[in-house]
Every structure is written in C-alpha cells, then in structure tokens.
Amino acid sequence: MERLPVLKTYKIYIGGQFPRTESGRYYTPLDKKGKPLANMCLSSRKDLRNAVVVARKAFGGWSERSAFNRSQICYRIAEMLEGRRDQFIAEIIQQGATAAKANQEVDLAIDRVIYYAGWCDKYTAVFSSVNPVASSHFNFSTHEPMGVVGIIAPQTNALIGLVSSILPVIVGGNTCVVLASEQLPLCAITFAEVLATSDLPGGVINILTGTEKELIEQFGTHMDINAVLYAGGTTENATMLEAAAIVNVKRVFHYTTDFAKMAEENPYYIMDFQELKTTWHPIEHVGGATSSY
Numbered sequence: 001m002e003r004l005p006v007l008k009t010y011k012i013y014i015g016g017q018f019p020r021t022e023s024g025r026y027y028t029p030l031d032k033k034g035k036p037l038a039n040m041c042l043s044s045r046k047d048l049r050n051a052v053v054v055a056r057k058a059f060g061g062w063s064e065r066s067a068f069n070r071s072q073i074c075y076r077i078a079e080m081l082e083g084r085r086d087q088f089i090a091e092i093i094q095q096g097a098t099a100a101k102a103n104q105e106v107d108l109a110i111d112r113v114i115y116y117a118g119w120c121d122k123y124t125a126v127f128s129s130v131n132p133v134a135s136s137h138f139n140f141s142t143h144e145p146m147g148v149v150g151i152i153a154p155q156t157n158a159l160i161g162l163v164s165s166i167l168p169v170i171v172g173g174n175t176c177v178v179l180a181s182e183q184l185p186l187c188a189i190t191f192a193e194v195l196a197t198s199d200l201p202g203g204v205i206n207i208l209t210g211t212e213k214e215l216i217e218q219f220g221t222h223m224d225i226n227a228v229l230y231a232g233g234t235t236e237n238a239t240m241l242e243a244a245a246i247v248n249v250k251r252v253f254h255y256t257t258d259f260a261k262m263a264e265e266n267p268y269y270i271m272d273f274q275e276l277k278t279t280w281h282p283i284e285h286v287g288g289a290t291s292s293y
Contacts, residue, residue: 009039010185012047012209013192015054016202022046027210029183032096040185043210045218048177051206052224055148055175058203063145063173067121070171073199074117080194081110091186092158108260109163115265116167123172123270131278138281143274145173146251147226150219152179152212152241154231157260158187164259165231168269170204177225178207185209212237220244220252227251227273231259 009026011018025042041047062070081088085106092102124143131139149169154161162180169176180188192207208215212232219228220241227250230238238254245252253272257264 007036007038010041010189010209012041012043013189013195013205013207014047014051014203015058015206016196018192018196021210022050029095029185031094037094038186040189040209043179043208043215045215047208047210048215048218048222051177051208052148052222054203055177055206056224058201059145059147059175062170062175062201062204065173067124070173071117071120074113074120074167074171076198077194077200078110078113078117080198081106081113081191084190084194085110087190088159088187091190095158095184095186097158105157105160105260108262109159112160112163112265113167116171116270119267119270120171123267126267127271127274133280136283138283139278140281141276141278143172143271144277146273146275147174148224149174149176149273150179150222150225150228151176152216152219152228152230152232153181153188154259155181155183155212155233157181158184159191161231161259162188162191164264164269165229165255166205168267169229169273172270172274174226174273175204176206178205179212179215179219180207180209182209182211216241217244220250221247223248225250227253229253229255229273231255231257 011020021041021043023044026039027042028036028039031037088106089102092105093099128142131141133139151165153165166176166178188207195205216237221244228241228245230241230252242252
C-alpha cells in the first residue's frame, strides 16, 4: 500500500509564539495537482483581536528603539532567511512554482529585507524638513510611526509580496498584524519561524492564516488598528475595507503592484505609514546674533 505522508500543521504566529487558532478550525490548501500541501489554521476574529493586543503592547518598545538598532534587527532577519534559503525554495516549488522562479523569488526577498534595513536610519533625514515661517521660530517637520498596521498580503506569490508588505511598515517603527496568502501560505509561517529565532521582539510582527473573506471587515472596523495595507486582489474587497475603515477614520492603502519587480524597492512605501510631527522652536535675536532657547 502507498504510504500516506504526514502533513505538517502550520500554526499562527502571535506575540512571538505559535498558538493554534482559538477556533480549532483548519483548512488544507492544494497544490496544482490537487494534492494537499499542509494543515493551515483558519484564523478567527478572536485571533485577530489577540494579535492586535500584543501588537499594541509591542509598539511602544519597538518605536522607541534607535533607528540603527531596528536596522540591525532587520539585517539579522535577512541573515536568517539566507540560512533557510533552501527550505523557502522547496516550499515555493511545492506550491507550484518552477525551480528557477523559486530561486529568484527567495533571493529577491532576502535582498529586499536588506534594502529596507538600510533605510531604517536614513528615511527621516531624507524626508524630514525645516520649513520657512514668517516669525522668529524654527519650524521642523519629522516623521513618527502610526501605530498598529493591518496587512492583507498579496495572494499571488508566497514570499516576496509578504516581505515587501511588512518591511516598510516595521522599519518606520510600526507593529503589524498580517493575514497571509490563503492559497500560498507555507512561506508565511516559515517566515514567522525565522522571526522567532531572530532578534525581533515578540509582537512586532504577527502572522495569521485563513480567508480574506472572513477577516477583511474586522481589519477595517477594529478600533485599535491605525492603518491597513490591502495588497489583495479584488477592487470589491478593497471598497468593503475602505467602507469599514470609516468607523475610526483609519487610512487604507490599496497596492495593486507586482512586488517582484525591482522598481518596487521604494522608500515612499515607508512614508505611507508615517505621521508628520511639526515642532515650533522660538528664536531670540541678541545683538545681531540669533540664538534658540
């Protein structure tokens, strides 16, 4: 008799740990031949609420870290990805990609983490400003993180879209709750295993698996999610999310881009999840000289 393989059960990732969904439900994505890939948790709204709670707790410590330290931690994630490169390639092939495309996607994902790690301590210098005013003041505008960001990852690829959605959010000091691709979820939880063994504090990135249909409205209506990135595929769901987000006037960003393109390495994605803080500082003119106090 043909032996039945033991499918791996992928748990969700909340607060640096791997709990099972509180609902006890699971689903089984299939490969191109119709064979089951794994047992995936079917996350519930309660799982989402739990993830938001820990993301909020982690926000203070993460946003207050130095930009250079955030850069070091992101670079460490890239190191860990490189160390498990073969596993990611195998999972992407398992989900239907060719070996060449799988190699290309994993290499691009690693490089993209490094790219955004380099921006951690630079974007403020590039995008902040000293503003002209008509009074005796210095006027500075600088960037601060929004808080907790909900991310609905792209459905069309396993790793590069996930990485490209998450990194611009966290390098700017935000924390996030991510819903992985429903049909290509394997790399998302393997990526969570990378995060758990890196220097990233628990709660900064939280990853759920399940259906967009079940959770999308909750992403919009949850009062403690400050912004949502929707990188999913349908205009109908994007419109539903925007309508739900009116409840607490959160920002919704709908990306329809192909993150596999090199042109999508863009620091302006960091800016989408930043608030501008403007500070006025008085100037005193003494004996022809200018001083501040």
